[in-house]
Amino acid sequence: MSIRIREEKCVGCGRCADVCPGTLIGFREKKAHMDYPKDCWGCVSCVKECRTGAIEYFLGADIGGNGSTMTVTEDGNILHWKIRKHDGTVKTIDVNRQDSNKY
Amino acid sequence: MRKELDIKTKKADVLIIGGGTAGCYAALTLSEQSQLSVLVAEKAHIKRSGCLAAGVNAINAYILPGRTPQDYVDYAAKDAEGIVRNDLLLTAAERFNEVTAHMERLGLVILKDENGNYAARGNRNIKINGENFKPLLASALQEADRVSVLNHVNITDLLTDGGKVYGAVGFSVLEETAYILEAQTVLIATGGASGLYRPNNPGFSRHKMWYPPFNTGAGYAMGLRAGAEMTTFEMRFIALRCKDTIAPTGTIAQGAGAKQVNAKGEVYEEKYGLTTSERVYGTVKENLLGNGPCYLRTSGITKEQEDDLLKAYLNMAPGQTLKWVESGKTPGESDVEIEGTEPYIVGGHTASGYWVNTNRESTVKGLYAAGDAAGGCPQKYVTGALAEGKIAALDMIRHYRPAGAAETEEPFASQEAGARLRKQARRYLAEYEKIRNEADPPFSAEELEEAMQKVMDAYAGGIGCHYEFNEKQLAAADERIAQLIELSGHVGASDMHELLSVYELKERLLVCQALIAHLRSRKETRWHSFQENMDYPKRDSAYEKYINSVFEDGKIRIIERELVKEAVYEHKDS
Known part of the structure; x- marks a missing residue:
């Protein structure tokens, strides 16, 4: 499990690098770069922080991942979680920050 | 030779090491209830650092209507087979609800029933949306008066003199800068220790673990090196996941x-x-x-x-x-x-951590511990971390004597002590330079970390041994960890991130050394899986006591202590 940063979408704002709890994200040619992919905890802080949807979260093959990716965009209190499966289908789950967990 | 690190010096009344749940809440308490200046040193960024980076699903330590804090103490004591501090559990439990109410005021969403009461999940839990728990806490702290936050600064060593703390030293993980931080009161809120054992997924996903892989036992290690007493490391935590x-x-x-x-x-x-x-x-x-x-x-x-x-x-x-x-x-x-999972040392779930008095002060004067760093108070979880941060902060306020007042203990104030402290700081900073200039190191920090995890897995009850160990295996673990500690003295770092890795390795190795000594000293099996000694597979009432430790001359000295029955515990002897 780790993240991939889409260079073409990155605007180099540095929010992801600032917030990563492992300080694992650096810069290459003014774009964010995951310097230590094996050291990622998978907390998705950077994915939430990114304003351009440039960061994709995925499960490594060693923990059963098969190429799907996850992104999240914020719209006020709503978090739109988007899972793009490897076959191209997309599942979106919306979570309202004002709603408590039922469990 | 590399260019030497720039040195920055900062002063505050209180230094908080670690800006996670406990550290942030202690800082917030100090800001709201005193005029003390506070410096928070956080090795990442307080917005998402610590255990709550991804969020938390429930408040798992709460006193529901019809129940009392004492009920919580009884539950936690039973779950831990009696090796707990009732005074610590009770004082934390008495504050679970007030800190929860405070978090709700800061914006935490808590599920309510039709009568407006919090909806219960089980006997001690309430339902929340904790995705943004840490950002809520961090943004409250950004607005707090007299609090400065040093993000991306990693603390390595405490400055002490005559059994009293006077500050700490560390370095930026981004810039070539070292820090000398002076304070007469210091809170350790660095969390517990992960990464000691071979993890569930040792390959690409090695850091997909239960506990934050960035909590490396730094607080335990710097405390041990400064002479602070630790307790119950042998009660490891293994999560079912x-x-x-x-x-x-x-x-x-x-x-x-x-x-x-x-x-x-x-x-x-x-x-x-x-x-x-x-x-x-x-x-x-x-x-x-x-x-x-x-x-x-x-x-x-x-x-x-x-x-x-x-x-x-x-x-x-x-x-x-x-x-x-x-x-x-x-x-x-x-x-x-x-x-x-692999075993962890974590005071929020088990009773491992600093040996503290009821006010969460350690055996080093002026040095406090809260949250996962503090021992004796298992199952405290998030609300317990908040409560302990608050308890420590309130005691700091009670004991603080303003600078210039009689009997003040202004750090670095007296000429002699000041000279000793500055010399101590220089010695620690020289160690940074030594690591940065290590020529041709035989092994990398990553290689030694892997070796450490393999030793702990095979000889100190890791996943590979179904969490079981015996005396001979522990002796082998001790010997091999000692070898790795020796090797870790010759690891180099070409940038600040690597310097961080070297310190994290050293911290973990020292925690392993202490953990093995603790495991060898409890000659019974008190908790299945958490501490499963195959040479002593049964519980033994002779071990209804605490196993504590201090670090002296490179060795761990074990101190056995009788169970504390009093409502308030004060440090008396060493």
Whole structure:
């Protein structure tokens, strides 16, 4: 499990690098770069922080991942979680920050 | 030779090391209830650092209507087989509800029933949306008066003189800068220790672990080196988790009422007992009996329940939701496979950590500990970390004597002590330069970390040994960890991130050394799986006492202490 940063979408704002709890994200040619992919905890802080949807979260093959990716965009209190499966289908789950967990 | 690090010096009344849950809340308390200046040193960024980076699904330590703080003490003491500090549990439990109410005022969403009371989950838990728990705390702190936050600064060593703390030294993980931080009161809020043992997923996903891989036992290590006493490291914590994603199981077990079943579909949890350690132990045993894999029986839950579970996990462990969706095996259709994690040292779940008095001051004067760093108070969880941060802060305020007042202990004030402290700081900073200029080191920090995890796994009761060990294995572990400590003195670092890795390795090795000494000193099996000594497989009433330790001349000295029965505990002897 780790993240991939889409260079073409990155605007180099540095929010992801600032917030990563492992300080694992650096810069290459003014774009964010995951310097230590094996050291990622998978907390998705950077994915939430990114304003351009440039960061994709995925499960490594060693923990059963098969190429799907996850992104999240914020719209006020709503978090739109988007899972793009490897076959191209997309599942979106919306979570309202004002709603408590039922469990 | 590399250019030497720039040195910056900062002063504050209180230095807080670690800006996680406990550290941030202590700072907030100091800001609201005193005029003291506060410096928070955080090795990442307080917005998402610590245990709550991804979020938290419930408040698991809360006093529900009709129950009392003493009920909580009784529950936690029973779960820990009596090796707890009742004074610490009670003082934390008395504040669970007030800190929860404060978090609600800061914006935390808590589920309420039709009468406006918090909705209960089980006997001690309430339901929240904790996805943004840490950002809420961090933004309150950004606005707090007299608090400065040093993000991306890693603290390595405490400055002490005559058994009293006077500050700490560290370095920036981004810039070539070292820090000397002077303060007459210091709070250790660095969390517990992960990464000591070979993890569940040692390859690409090595850091997909239960506990933050960035909590490396720094506070325990700097405390040990400064002469602080530690307690109950031998009560390791092993979490029962969803296989592969290492996501929490409590949400499924308590929230959806799923039972633990083996591959034959038999419910096995009653067979082994229901304490935290027995739930792990039962799963290990069922696998050894050939009855694995083990699962939480979720199949058959309603579509609505399933949708709620997918959302709940997005708020704390999104990898599990991704796994359900991408595999197509949703919890309503397939049971969720479970496994035990590698062992951790973590005071929020077990009783490991600093030996503190009721006010959370350690045996080093002016040095406090809270949250996962503080021992004796298991199952304190998030509200306990907040409560301990507050308890420590209130005691600091009570004891503070303003600069210039009689009997003041202004750091670096007296000429002689000041000279000694400056010399001490220079010695620590020289160590940074030595590591940065290490020529041709035989091994990297990463290689030695892997070697350490292998030793701990094979000889000190890791996953590979089903958490079991014996005396001969512990002796082998001790010998090999000593070798690795020796080798860790010759590791180099070409940038600040590597310097951080070198210190994290050294911290973990010292915690391993102390842990092994603790495991060797409890010659019984007090807790299944958490401390399973095959040479002493039964519980022994002679060990109804604390195993404590101090670090002296490179060795761990064990101190056995009688159980504390009093309502208030003060440090008396050493």
